[in-house]
Amino acid sequence: MTLLIIIIVLAIVFDFINGFHDAANAISVIVTTRVLTPLQAVIWAATWNFIAFFVAKYIFGEFGIANTVSKTVYAEFITLPIILSGLIAAIVWNLFTWRLGIPSSSSHTLIGGFAGAAICGAGFQAIQASVILKIAAFIVLAPFIGMVTSALITIIVLWSFKKLNPHKAENIFKKTQLVSSGLFSLGHGLNDSQKVMGIIATAMIAFGLIDSVNTVPDWVPLTCFAAIGAGTMMGGWRIVKTMGSKITKVTPMEGACADTAGALTLFLTEILKIPVSTTHTITGAIIGVGAVKRLSAVRWGVTINLLWAWILTIPVSALLAAGMYLIVNAVGIR
Numbered sequence: 001m002t003l004l005i006i007i008i009v010l011a012i013v014f015d016f017i018n019g020f021h022d023a024a025n026a027i028s029v030i031v032t033t034r035v036l037t038p039l040q041a042v043i044w045a046a047t048w049n050f051i052a053f054f055v056a057k058y059i060f061g062e063f064g065i066a067n068t069v070s071k072t073v074y075a076e077f078i079t080l081p082i083i084l085s086g087l088i089a090a091i092v093w094n095l096f097t098w099r100l101g102i103p104s105s106s107s108h109t110l111i112g113g114f115a116g117a118a119i120c121g122a123g124f125q126a127i128q129a130s131v132i133l134k135i136a137a138f139i140v141l142a143p144f145i146g147m148v149t150s151a152l153i154t155i156i157v158l159w160s161f162k163k164l165n166p167h168k169a170e171n172i173f174k175k176t177q178l179v180s181s182g183l184f185s186l187g188h189g190l191n192d193s194q195k196v197m198g199i200i201a202t203a204m205i206a207f208g209l210i211d212s213v214n215t216v217p218d219w220v221p222l223t224c225f226a227a228i229g230a231g232t233m234m235g236g237w238r239i240v241k242t243m244g245s246k247i248t249k250v251t252p253m254e255g256a257c258a259d260t261a262g263a264l265t266l267f268l269t270e271i272l273k274i275p276v277s278t279t280h281t282i283t284g285a286i287i288g289v290g291a292v293k294r295l296s297a298v299r300w301g302v303t304i305n306l307l308w309a310w311i312l313t314i315p316v317s318a319l320l321a322a323g324m325y326l327i328v329n330a331v332g333i334r
Contacts, residue, residue, distance in 0.1 A: 003080045003333065007203045010087045012227045015196040017091060018106040019049065019231015021098045027232075029255035029286070030181040035174045044178070045185040046229040052189025053225035056270075063221060064273030065191060067213045068131065069198030070205070072111055073118040077126035078206045081328045083199060085120075086113035089321035097309065105277030108313045110195055111135055116318025117325040135275055139310055142265060142276040143284025150261030150288030157257055158292070173252040180259035185232075187266025188278045193224040195275050200224070254289040261285040280310060 027041035036044060056063055073082070090106075090113040097104040111132070118126040161169050200220050201213040210216055250258065262282040269276045 001207075003084065004203055004207045004209075007080060007084050007087065008200055010084070010091065011196050011200045011203075012223060014087055014091050014094070014106075014110065015193065015224050015227035016231040016234075017094050017098075018192055018196070019046075019228040020234035021094050021106055021231075027181065027185075028282075029250055029258055030177050032250055033174070033177065033252045033255045035177045035181075035252060035255070041181075042233050044182065045188070046232040048182045048185035049189035049193070049229040049232050050225050052186050052193060053221055055186065056190055056194065057221070060190075060270065063194050063197060063213060063216075065194035065270065065275045066198035066201060066216075066221075068135075068273050069111065069114075069195050069275055070202045070213050071128055071131050072114050072135075073126050073202075074128060075205065077118055077122040078202055079121065080203060080206055081333055082117040082121050082325065083114065083203045083206065084333070085117035085325035085328050086110070086115075086321045087199065088324050089113035089116065089317055092320060093313070093317050102309045104309045104313050105139075105279050106192060107195055107275050107277045108135070108139065108310070109317045110199065111275065112314035112317030113321040114199065115314075116321035119318070120322035120325040121329075136314065138269070138274055138276045139280060139314075142269070143280040143287070145268070146261050146265045146281045146284030147288035147291070149264055150258050150285035151292050153261055154254065154257040154289045154292045157253060161253075170252055173256045176256040177252055177259065180256045180263065183263035184259040184266070184278075184282065187263045187270070189225060189228060190270050191266055191276060191278060193221070193228045196227075197221050197224045250286065250289065258282065258285040258289045261288065277310070 027036075027038070027045050030036050030044075031038050031041050087110075090109045093104070093109045093113070094106055115127050115132060161172075164172075197216070197220055198213060201210065201216045204210045204216065204220075205212070259282075262278070262285040265281045265285070266276070266278065
């Protein structure tokens with residue numbers, strides 16, 4: 001029971017770190033365009049992160065993404081030391097990338113860590129390759145969908161408001177950004193909180209407390225959604241700078257388009273029950289609005305560096321988790 005409690009605490013810590021690591025995804029644009037101050041922005045985002053719990057439970061009626069995460073590894077190979085090793089590796093990678101200001105994916109960090117520890121403990125037979133490949137495919141698909149959607153929305157908005165006074169248009173889109181950033185924060189909460197919920201549920205299944213994600217007690221999702229909201233309150237200022245200004249300069253209109261496109265992408269993946277990276281999604285959306293102005297408006301060198309971080313996240317997290325599992329196993333933690 002002690003090990004299970006440690007895992008639950010570490011999972012909540014990871015969720016908290018995820019909140020301030022990924023806060024930039026939801027607030028970078030609205031802060032950069034000065035629609036809200038940084039403090040106002042994190043409060044706004046954290047509120048919608050928590051509201052996401054009620055949307056998942058009472059509107060979607062299920063926690064589909066949590067269920068998908070729990071199926072990353074076959075149930076018969078899951079042990080508490082495997083989950084512990086994956087969580088520690090995910091926390092280490094998240095803190096490392098946050099320290100460097102790299103907007104990597106907390107989602108893929110967690111999944112890579114879980115899979116890496118399982119492979120080290122039981123071999124490749126332990127992982128459900130079809131689930132992992134589906135998740136990995138969205139490393140490309142999520143930013144691509146976000147980019148195309150934001151480009152289309154931007155083109156439609158530019159055509160629709162072309163005769164409007166520029167000053168009046170800017171005021172309209174500053175107000176619109178409040179809605180669009182709230183929707184994106186809602187999508188962030190829906191997607192990311194469920195990943196940790198899935199890990200906690202998996203640990204409880206391995207311990208024998210529950211038999212499926214659907215029977216997890218309500219305090220688990222409530223705690224996960226609250227933790228990510230609290231983490232968002234802490235902000236993620238290093239990554240805000242990368243997301244908000246280094247990729248391309250964003251106006252209130254473009255910010256509203258990017259956040260709306262990101263939110264729509266996240267809602268789509270919620271329906272499909274596929275855990276994706278909110279980081280990848282909003283990055284693609286920001287690139288989309290920048291490319292509509294002109295391709296040279298996007299700082300492609302920064303984008304390529306981000307792409308490398310995305311590609312490396314799963315394998316590096318898996319290797320870290322494998323090493324951690326060897327340590328955990330060597331010291332006899334059971």
